[in-house]
Amino acid sequence: MNDARLQSELESLQTEIAALRMANAALEQQMSLNAWQNDDLLRTLELQSNALREAGLRQANQSDFIQRVMDTTGALMILLGPDGHLRRINQRCSEILDVTGPQLDKRVLDEWLHPDERQALSDSLGQLPWPVHSPLFEAVHRAGTYTSEHRLLGGDAHYRHYWLEASIQYNQQGKEEGAVVCATDITPLKQQQERLHHSESLLREAQHIAHLGHWEQDLATSELTWSEEVCRIFELDADHCPPTFPILIDPVHPDDRAAINKAYLASQTVDKPITIDHRLLFADGRVKWVRKCFITHRDADDRPSRLVGTVQDITAERLIDEQLLLAASVFESSLNGILITDAGGRIIKVNQTFTEILGYSPEEVLGHKPGLFKSGYHDKDFYRKLWSTLKLAGKWQGEIWDQRKNGECVPLWQSISAVSDSEGHVIRYIGVFYDLSEQKRTAEHIHHLAYYDSLTDLPNRQLFTERCELALENVRRTHQLLAVLFLDLDRFKHVNDSLGHPVGDELLRAVAQRLKNILRHGDTVARLGGDEFIVLLDDVENLEIIEHVATKILEGFAKPFMAREHKLEIGTSIGISRYPEDGKDATTLIKHADLALYQAKEQGRGMFQFYDVRLTERAKERLFLESELREALVREELLVHYQPQYSLADDRLIGAEVLLRWHHSEHGIIPPDKFISIAEDTGLIVPIGEWVLQTACRQAKTWLAAGYDFQRMAVNLSGVQIERSDMLATVRQVLKDTGLPANYLELEITETYIMQQAQQNIRIMEDLRALGVALAVDDFGTGQSSLGYLKRLPVDKLKIDRSFIMDIPQDSNDMAITRAIIALGHNLHLTVLAEGVETAEQSAFLKELGCDEAQGYYYSRPLEAASYERFLKKRPASVA
Numbered sequence: 001m002n003d004a005r006l007q008s009e010l011e012s013l014q015t016e017i018a019a020l021r022m023a024n025a026a027l028e029q030q031m032s033l034n035a036w037q038n039d040d041l042l043r044t045l046e047l048q049s050n051a052l053r054e055a056g057l058r059q060a061n062q063s064d065f066i067q068r069v070m071d072t073t074g075a076l077m078i079l080l081g082p083d084g085h086l087r088r089i090n091q092r093c094s095e096i097l098d099v100t101g102p103q104l105d106k107r108v109l110d111e112w113l114h115p116d117e118r119q120a121l122s123d124s125l126g127q128l129p130w131p132v133h134s135p136l137f138e139a140v141h142r143a144g145t146y147t148s149e150h151r152l153l154g155g156d157a158h159y160r161h162y163w164l165e166a167s168i169q170y171n172q173q174g175k176e177e178g179a180v181v182c183a184t185d186i187t188p189l190k191q192q193q194e195r196l197h198h199s200e201s202l203l204r205e206a207q208h209i210a211h212l213g214h215w216e217q218d219l220a221t222s223e224l225t226w227s228e229e230v231c232r233i234f235e236l237d238a239d240h241c242p243p244t245f246p247i248l249i250d251p252v253h254p255d256d257r258a259a260i261n262k263a264y265l266a267s268q269t270v271d272k273p274i275t276i277d278h279r280l281l282f283a284d285g286r287v288k289w290v291r292k293c294f295i296t297h298r299d300a301d302d303r304p305s306r307l308v309g310t311v312q313d314i315t316a317e318r319l320i321d322e323q324l325l326l327a328a329s330v331f332e333s334s335l336n337g338i339l340i341t342d343a344g345g346r347i348i349k350v351n352q353t354f355t356e357i358l359g360y361s362p363e364e365v366l367g368h369k370p371g372l373f374k375s376g377y378h379d380k381d382f383y384r385k386l387w388s389t390l391k392l393a394g395k396w397q398g399e400i401w402d403q404r405k406n407g408e409c410v411p412l413w414q415s416i417s418a419v420s421d422s423e424g425h426v427i428r429y430i431g432v433f434y435d436l437s438e439q440k441r442t443a444e445h446i447h448h449l450a451y452y453d454s455l456t457d458l459p460n461r462q463l464f465t466e467r468c469e470l471a472l473e474n475v476r477r478t479h480q481l482l483a484v485l486f487l488d489l490d491r492f493k494h495v496n497d498s499l500g501h502p503v504g505d506e507l508l509r510a511v512a513q514r515l516k517n518i519l520r521h522g523d524t525v526a527r528l529g530g531d532e533f534i535v536l537l538d539d540v541e542n543l544e545i546i547e548h549v550a551t552k553i554l555e556g557f558a559k560p561f562m563a564r565e566h567k568l569e570i571g572t573s574i575g576i577s578r579y580p581e582d583g584k585d586a587t588t589l590i591k592h593a594d595l596a597l598y599q600a601k602e603q604g605r606g607m608f609q610f611y612d613v614r615l616t617e618r619a620k621e622r623l624f625l626e627s628e629l630r631e632a633l634v635r636e637e638l639l640v641h642y643q644p645q646y647s648l649a650d651d652r653l654i655g656a657e658v659l660l661r662w663h664h665s666e667h668g669i670i671p672p673d674k675f676i677s678i679a680e681d682t683g684l685i686v687p688i689g690e691w692v693l694q695t696a697c698r699q700a701k702t703w704l705a706a707g708y709d710f711q712r713m714a715v716n717l718s719g720v721q722i723e724r725s726d727m728l729a730t731v732r733q734v735l736k737d738t739g740l741p742a743n744y745l746e747l748e749i750t751e752t753y754i755m756q757q758a759q760q761n762i763r764i765m766e767d768l769r770a771l772g773v774a775l776a777v778d779d780f781g782t783g784q785s786s787l788g789y790l791k792r793l794p795v796d797k798l799k800i801d802r803s804f805i806m807d808i809p810q811d812s813n814d815m816a817i818t819r820a821i822i823a824l825g826h827n828l829h830l831t832v833l834a835e836g837v838e839t840a841e842q843s844a845f846l847k848e849l850g851c852d853e854a855q856g857y858y859y860s861r862p863l864e865a866a867s868y869e870r871f872l873k874k875r876p877a878s879v880a
């Protein structure tokens with residue numbers, strides 16, 4: 001029998017019982033009012049009383065029946081009296097709520113309600129004018145029926161969830177009799193519901209974590225549902241944005257729309273999920289990557305009915321992919337070799353550059369340990385330190401020599417790093433390296449360039465100085481001697497200028513080789529530049545050994561040198577300084593050896609000379625002048641003076657000899673005797689001589705243009721100038737630049753120089769004469785002229801050296817020589833000029849001999865241009 005039927009039977013019984021009770025009450029009332037009535041009435045009453053007893057019995061039976069019926073239900077059945085107290089409960093209720101009969105009518109159901117709910121019920125009733133002992137009953141009473149979910153405290157002290165249905169009961173007269181409450185245990189349902197909620201929230205959380213949303217569309221109605229995560233991915237406000245398909249399509253990047261549409265269409269024809277990655281473009285320009293995966297389901301008629309899909313934000317993943325791709329391409333395209341090992345040191349990956357540097361393919365090394373490349377260059381200690389640093393600091397870097405597959409050793413610059421997992425355990429070692437070979441070669445090359453002379457491959461000044469300092473440190477301890485030998489080559493410039501630089505270079509190489517052959521292996525021989533060489537003798541026992549080495553060098557130079565096809569006789573001079581007496585450091589010793597070289601040269605070629613402090617003044621002065629002369633031209637300290645020249649026949653001023661002067665800013669006038677030889681040695685004579693030529697020609701042209709009777713400007717040429725410059729071109733250019741006609745220019749070349757290089761010089765002299773320039777042999781009588789050569793020389797004039805004139809008329813020899821020179825010159829049809837005429841006697845003597853021209857202090861000292869011009873103005877054509 002079901003609950004509803006029981007309920008209806010119970011209700012009819014109760015109605016019957018209520019009716020009987022009412023009848024009984026009426027009878028009793030009647031009896032009390034009519035006590036006096038007759039026995040019939042009593043009998044009737046008894047009969048009625050019996051009937052009532054029977055009815056009560058029946059009622060009791062029915063009540064039992066109701067109880068049994070109530071007990072058959074699994075729900076809690078509670079009958080409440082009109083005052084809301086419990087009147088009857090079923091077996092189940094008694095067990096669950098642990099409540100028994102005697103106190104039943106004193107208790108209300110609210111006692112078992114959860115306090116929160118009891119409070120909530122009470123609150124919902126508000127303030128009532130009568131006392132409320134059962135808010136629950138009051139709530140039922142207020143509405144007549146009541147349904148709600150409540151928790152009731154069980155006898156086991158646990159609350160369980162119940163679905164409460166209650167209704168007020170009325171008797172047949174419509175009077176309120178109480179209420180019936182049926183409480184169905186919904187705890188399992190509740191638990192299931194909670195589990196469901198929990199699952200749903202887990203799903204939501206999982207979707208949130210995975211950035212994965214799901215959606216579903218009913219293709220018949222187009223109705224769309226989506227999960228919260230979809231809104232988050234599409235950045236939609238879930239509360240104000242009902243799911244529609246256009247919302248899913250709108251933010252798709254325009255470039256990806258075609259692909260998306262194509263995929264949706266495709267999904268309708270296949271019965272497997274379709275996956276597509278595409279971009280979402282937001283209004284602010286941001287781009288998100290999403291991965292959509294969807295499938296179309298079909299109905300029983302095989303028509304597409306539902307589109308179900310997921311959408312996942314894969315922006316971060318994509319970024320990682322891009323970074324991984326980048327990392328992979330960096331790994332592969334790195335110019336560094338890269339090697340990755342596992343924690344056990346076994347190679348798990350190498351890149352292309354690794355293979356290029358070490359020659360092993362990946363297959364040949366994977367699974368091996370880097371010990372495979374050991375070159376044997378490093379000892380065990382090296383590797384021990386490497387590993388201990390790696391373990392302590394997590395990284396190591398340094399130079400390491402490995403062996404290529406072909407057996408070659410290769411220097412590498414290695415950086416090794418340990419990679420650890422989140423728990424700090426090393427999981428990988430990454431070695432990054434590059435080949436140092438080229439760098440080392442370059443460094444060696446740079447070192448060689450910095451420390452060695454590129455022409456001879458001898459150490460240069462820098463290396464020599466460093467070695468000298470080292471050697472000095474050593475001899476300070478050993479108290480031995482140390483010597484520096486400074487030498488240069490005689491006439492090297494001449495070789496260079498006359499035979500060309502390639503021959504000069506070859507000669508320097510040959511000299512370097514010879515010096516190396518002469519000296520011991522441990523001695524240092526260096527080239528300082530030009531034709532200067534320097535030798536270091538260290539740990540020398542005594543002076544004799546130094547002298548012996550110097551002599552050996554000089555003797556070594558006695559043999560000619562071969563430079564190309566030329567056999568060259570080249571001498572040298574040597575200056576020597578010693579530690580400790582001549583200097584305590586390399587720079588001083590080198591400087592003093594250089595000074596000693598000057599001293600050696602002053603003694604004559606092919607000598608060696610120890611540094612002597614007393615003899616250095618001249619050498620120092622020479623060094624000073626050498627450095628100052630380089631600046632003289634720039635500082636415009638050079639000037640020229642003009643010494644008048646006269647025709648003896650008529651005492652007529654015919655021209656001037658140009659004489660160079662150096663007006664030093666601090667030291668005043670420096671005479672040419674002091675600096676011409678320096679200018680020649682340094683080659684400075686070339687620019688200086690050109691400047692003199694320019695100045696003189698421009699001045700001559702000025703005087704000519706001014707209308708003076710000026711016939712000749714005599715300019716001195718140095719032999720070095722002739723050898724080291726293109727004299728012909730220079731003269732031609734100067735005449736062109738200044739506009740001076742060539743026949744106003746006379747070039748003076750010393751007899752000594754002409755005779756030294758007679759053969760070669762004849763050609764140059766001929767060319768110069770061909771320009772129209774006159775040539776004079778200067779200082780005639782001091783050189784050893786061969787008459788044969790003299791005859792062939794293309795010259796116009798002989799200038800008798802001042803030394804033959806100065807002692808006239810006291811020295812009869814000089815007078816005889818002067819006479820002979822004048823005769824010789826005239827025989828060769830040359831003009832003869834006497835230099836250094838200081839007295840009237842000398843002038844008269846020369847006139848008597850028929851000497852053509854003269855110059856000297858008797859006529860005038862060399863003059864500045866302005867003074868000479870006054871001479872020209874005052875005495876335009878003859879001596880006063």
Ligand SMILES: Nc1nc2c(ncn2[C@@H]2O[C@H](COP(=O)(O)O[C@H]3[C@@H](O)[C@H](n4cnc5c(=O)[nH]c(N)nc54)O[C@@H]3COP(=O)(O)O)[C@@H](O)[C@H]2O)c(=O)[nH]1
Binds near residue numbers: 643837
């Ligand atoms: N290559 C070049 N050499 C030059 C140039 N300028 C000068 N020199 C040479 O320098 C040497 C010294 O010259 P300087 O001191 O100028 O002496 C000259 C005259 O001043 C001097 N002289 C002239 N007359 C007299 C005299 O009566 N008495 C006397 N004691 N000295 C006198 O003689 C020098 C001229 O010599 P020379 O050239 O031989 O005619 C000297 O060798 C110059 O050549 C130059 O530009 N380039």
